[in-house]
Amino acid sequence: MTTFLSTTIPYVNARPHLGFALELVQGDVLARHGRQAGDQVRYQTGTDDNSLKNVLAAEAEGISPATLVGRNAAAFAGLREPLALSFDDFIRTSSDPRHQPGVERLWRACEASGDLYRKSYEGLYCVRCEQFYAEAELDEGNCPDHGTPPQLVAEENWFFRLSRYADQLHAAISSGQLRIEPASKRNEVLGFIAGGLEDFSVSRSVERARGWGIPVPGDPSQVIYVWWDALGNYITALRYGSDGADYRHWWTGADRRVHLVGRGVLRFHAVYWPAILLSAGEPLPTEIFVHDYLTVDGRKISKSAASGARSDPAELAATFGIDAVRWWLLRDVPRAGDVDFTVDRLIARANEDLANGLGNLVSRVGALVHSSRDGVIRACPRPAGTSRWLAAASTPAGSLPDAPLPAALPPPALPPAALRSAAGLAAGLAVASASGPAADRDHAPSWPADAAGLLGALEQAPVAVRAALARFDFRAAAAAVWTIVEEANRYVDATEPWHLARAERAGDAAAGQRLDGVLGALVAACQILAAELWPFLPDLAARLAVACDDSAGVLPAPRPLFPRIETRQYPAASTQSEVA
Numbered sequence: 001m002t003t004f005l006s007t008t009i010p011y012v013n014a015r016p017h018l019g020f021a022l023e024l025v026q027g028d029v030l031a032r033h034g035r036q037a038g039d040q041v042r043y044q045t046g047t048d049d050n051s052l053k054n055v056l057a058a059e060a061e062g063i064s065p066a067t068l069v070g071r072n073a074a075a076f077a078g079l080r081e082p083l084a085l086s087f088d089d090f091i092r093t094s095s096d097p098r099h100q101p102g103v104e105r106l107w108r109a110c111e112a113s114g115d116l117y118r119k120s121y122e123g124l125y126c127v128r129c130e131q132f133y134a135e136a137e138l139d140e141g142n143c144p145d146h147g148t149p150p151q152l153v154a155e156e157n158w159f160f161r162l163s164r165y166a167d168q169l170h171a172a173i174s175s176g177q178l179r180i181e182p183a184s185k186r187n188e189v190l191g192f193i194a195g196g197l198e199d200f201s202v203s204r205s206v207e208r209a210r211g212w213g214i215p216v217p218g219d220p221s222q223v224i225y226v227w228w229d230a231l232g233n234y235i236t237a238l239r240y241g242s243d244g245a246d247y248r249h250w251w252t253g254a255d256r257r258v259h260l261v262g263r264g265v266l267r268f269h270a271v272y273w274p275a276i277l278l279s280a281g282e283p284l285p286t287e288i289f290v291h292d293y294l295t296v297d298g299r300k301i302s303k304s305a306a307s308g309a310r311s312d313p314a315e316l317a318a319t320f321g322i323d324a325v326r327w328w329l330l331r332d333v334p335r336a337g338d339v340d341f342t343v344d345r346l347i348a349r350a351n352e353d354l355a356n357g358l359g360n361l362v363s364r365v366g367a368l369v370h371s372s373r374d375g376v377i378r379a380c381p382r383p384a385g386t387s388r389w390l391a392a393a394s395t396p397a398g399s400l401p402d403a404p405l406p407a408a409l410p411p412p413a414l415p416p417a418a419l420r421s422a423a424g425l426a427a428g429l430a431v432a433s434a435s436g437p438a439a440d441r442d443h444a445p446s447w448p449a450d451a452a453g454l455l456g457a458l459e460q461a462p463v464a465v466r467a468a469l470a471r472f473d474f475r476a477a478a479a480a481v482w483t484i485v486e487e488a489n490r491y492v493d494a495t496e497p498w499h500l501a502r503a504e505r506a507g508d509a510a511a512g513q514r515l516d517g518v519l520g521a522l523v524a525a526c527q528i529l530a531a532e533l534w535p536f537l538p539d540l541a542a543r544l545a546v547a548c549d550d551s552a553g554v555l556p557a558p559r560p561l562f563p564r565i566e567t568r569q570y571p572a573a574s575t576q577s578e579v580a
C-alpha cells in the first residue's frame with residue numbers, strides 16, 4: 001500500500017494554534033499507523049505564504065512579507081519536535097524552489113484544456129478569507145466567517161471554468177471515487193455542486209496583490225490567486241513541475257491520496273481542487289477527511305489573533321508534555337462536531353488515563369515482577385495480528401531547501417527491537433539462568449486460562465483501531481487501544497497476584513506457577529500495548545516499551561511512567577482566557 005497524506009497548509013500571518021495541531025497530530029497517527037503496518041507513507045505539510053493577508057500583517061508590523069512569513073513558518077515547522085510529528089516534507093510556497101514551476105505547469109495544463117479565460121469582474125471580497133462572496137452568502141452584509149464587511153473589488157482577472165466540471169465532480173464524489181468523510185460533509189459538497197457551480201477568479205492584479213505571489217504565466221500584470229497556488233502544493237512538493245519521479249510514485253501511483261482539512265476550507269478541497277486536477281488531466285485525491293473546530297475556554301480560536309499561551313500547542317507541550325497534549329487531541333476530540341479545549345480537561349484526561357490507568361498498571365506489574373521474581377520474567381507469546389515496533393525512523397523524503405525544519409527527528413526513542421541484538425539476548429539469558437528463582441526461564445509461560453478477556457482485548461484492539469482509522473475516527477481508535485489498559489487492570493484486580501506471591505512464599509508451588517502465568521500475561525500485554533500505542537503517543541510508547549522489555553532476561557527497575565499532573569500548579573482556566 002502506498003499512501004500520500006497531507007494536512008492543509010495554513011497561512012502564516014500568526015503563530016500556529018491548537019486547531020492546526022489537531023490536524024497535524026491526526027495526520028501523524030495515520031502516517032505512523034500505516035508505516036507500522038508496512039505501508040509506504042509520505043506525510044506532507046507546509047505553509048501557505050503567498051496570501052494577501054500575510055502582506056497586510058507584514059505592513060502592520062512594518063516588515064517585509066518575506067520576513068513575516070519566514071518567521072511564522074519557522075513556528076509551524078518547529079511543531080515537529082514538541083508534538084513528536086513524523087512528517088516527511090514541509091513545503092513553503094513562497095520560497096521552495098519546487099513550488100513555482102509546479103504551479104506554472106498546473107496553470108498551463110488548465111490553459112491547454114481551454115479552462116482559463118480573462119474577464120472583467122466586480123465582487124465582494126473578504127481579504128481574511130481570501131475569497132469572493134455573493135450578497136446572499138453574507139451575514140447582514142458582513143463576511144459570515146469574520147463578521148467584517150467585504151471590500152468591493154472591480155478588476156479584470158483570469159477565470160477558471162469550474163462550471164464545466166460540475167457533473168464529473170458530482171459523479172466522482174457520489175460514487176465514492178473521491179470519498180469525503182464524514183458523510184454529512186460529503187452531502188454538503190454534493191448539495192453545493194447540485195446548486196450550480198460558477199466559474200471563479202484565479203488571478204489578482206499585481207497592484208492589489210502588492211506584487212506578492214506567483215505571476216500568471218505569460219501575463220505579468222496578474223498574480224495567481226493564492227488558493228490556486230496553495231492547493232497546488234500537494235503536488236508541487238512532489239516535483240510535479242520538474243522531473244516528476246516523486247509525483248509518479250506518490251500521487252499518480254499511490255493507492256491512497258488523502259487530504260486532511262478543516263471544515264472552513266472544504267469547498268476549496270472538495271470542489272475547486274479536484275476540478276483543477278480534472279482540467280489538468282491528473283488523478284483526484286481518493287479521500288478527504290474534514291474535521292470540525294476546537295474552541296478554547298469556550299471561545300472561537302481566532303486565526304488572525306496571536307494565539308494565547310493556553311492554545312499554543314508548543315507551549316502546552318512544554319508545560320504538560322507531548323503525551324498529554326496528543327492524548328487530549330486524540331482521545332477527546334470527536335470525529336464530527338466542535339469541542340471545547342481547556343487546560344483543566346487536558347489535565348483531567350492525562351491524569352485519568354496516563355497516570356492512573358496506564359501508569360498504575362505498569363507500576364503494579366513492575367513492582368510485582370521485581371518483588372516476587374527479582375525482575376526476571378518471560379512474557380507470554382505474542383498473539384497473531386498484534387502490531388510490532390517500527391525500528392526505522394521516518395526519513396524526510398523531500399528536499400528541504402530553506403525550510404526551517406529541524407535537521408532530523410530523533411528515531412522513535414529506543415524501540416525494543418534495537419535492544420534485541422544477539423549479544424544482548426545471550427547476556428540476558430545468562431542473567432536469567434543465574435538469578436532466576438524459577439528453574440526454567442527459557443520458555444515463555446503459556447497464556448493462563450483466566451486471561452481470555454485480556455487476550456481477547458489484545459487480539460481485538462488492532463482490528464478495531466484499523467477500522468476506526470479507516471473512517472478517520474481518531475477518538476474511537478484511541479478508545480480501542482485503551483481497552484487493553486482497561487482489561488489488563490481488570491486482570492490484575494481479578495487475579496490479585498500479590499496474594500499469589502504471598503502464597504508462594506509460604507510454600508505453595510502451584511501459586512508460584514500461576515504467578516508466572518499472570519505476570520507473563522501482563523508483561524506481554526504491556527509490550528503489545530506499547531506497539532499499539534506508538535502511532536498515538538510515540539514518546540510514552542517508547543518509555544513503556546523500555547519498562548516492559550524482557551529481552552535482556554530481566555525487566556528494568558520500575559520507574560514512574562507518567563507522573564500525575566498536579567492541578568494546583570496551574571491557575572484555573574477561567575482566570576486566563578487570552579484567545580480573541
Ligand SMILES: [Zn+2]
Pocket residue numbers: 126127128129130143144145146147
Ligand atoms: Zn472572511
